[in-house]
Amino acid sequence: MTVLKNAALAAEIGKVAEVAGYLWQKGWAERNGGNITVNVTDAVDDEIRALPAISEPRPVGKRLPRLEGCWFYCKGTGRRMRDLARDPMSNGSLIRILPDCAHYEIVADKPVAPTSELPSHLAVHDWLLAKGSPYRASLHTHPIELVALTHSRKWMEKDAATKMLWSMIPETRAFCPRGLGMVPYLLPSSVELAEATIRTLEEDYDVVMWEKHGVFAVEEDIISAFDQVDVLNKAAQIYIAARGMGFEPEGMSEAQMRELGEAFHLPK
Ligand code: 13P
Ligand code: ZN
Secondary structure: OOHHHOHHHHHHHHHHHHHHHHHHHOOOOOOOOOEEEEEOHHHOOHHHHOOOOOOOOEEOOOOOHHHOOOEEEEEEOOOOHHHHHHOOOOOEEEEEEOOOOOEEEEEEOOOOOEOOOHHHHHHHHHHHHHOOOOOOEEEEEOOHHHHHHOOOHHHHOOOHHHHHHHOOOHHHHHHOOOOEEEEOOOOOOOHHHHHHHHHHHOOOOOEEEEOOOEEEEEEOOHHHHHHHHHHHHHHHHHHHHHHHOOOOOOOOOHHHHHHHHHHOOOOO
16 A cells, blocks of 8 residues: 555655656766655645554654654655656655654655655754744755855855856846855764754755755745756856856846846845
8 A cells, every 4th residue: 555545645745756857867866865855744634644653763863843743755765866756655755753753753655764864854844844934845966066166165155156146047046036055064964964954044045055065955845946956056057158168257247136136026
């Protein structure tokens, strides 16, 4: 039996599989690179709620009080995005948070252990719920050009990359209107990385870079989270293409950027 017979859940997990395919096609998901979690609590019905656990309780790493009664679809640790695209319930699993808000158990379909970046994903979901955000999806991936930018002190300066990327093509400012936050290098999967990610998202970003590692994005659903990263990485590719042609790109002017902000009522 698969929980995918629940149509609402199948729709959300179907979007995850679609995005996993894009990540692989883009070359952002080498081996098991990247992870996705989606808060699917609203899609879970009484039949799923009554299912027994298929794993022992496991620690989340921290008590996350807003996650009481929450359910998540999570990519499995060590699993490939290209495999998840074909078969999401063999390369990811449905988990529920236990009443102590510090442990989870796997419920379906198979005992696939969730991503090693679960501390960051769940801490971010807890923070999103605490601030009443409608965002339910989080994406971590390794987009080549954006990761390359983080190897330079210049682009790690607050909002230096944002300004450059916004100025490459008007859509970047319009469709990634909060820009790109920067998180200094921290050990993958650590609680410290989770805390630094939240501190940076709190500065009013939807997308943050993990220095020399990857990107972490939040949005209402996983398609929109992917879109924000795609738009930013496209801008980075335009910058690199211009540099490859032997010149520093001019970028849109401050006045053009201001005009865009007013026309589209952008938040920054
Ligand atoms: P997982 O396979 O555990 O999801 O890890 C992939 C990754 O990108 C870690 O940062
Ligand atoms: Zn990673």
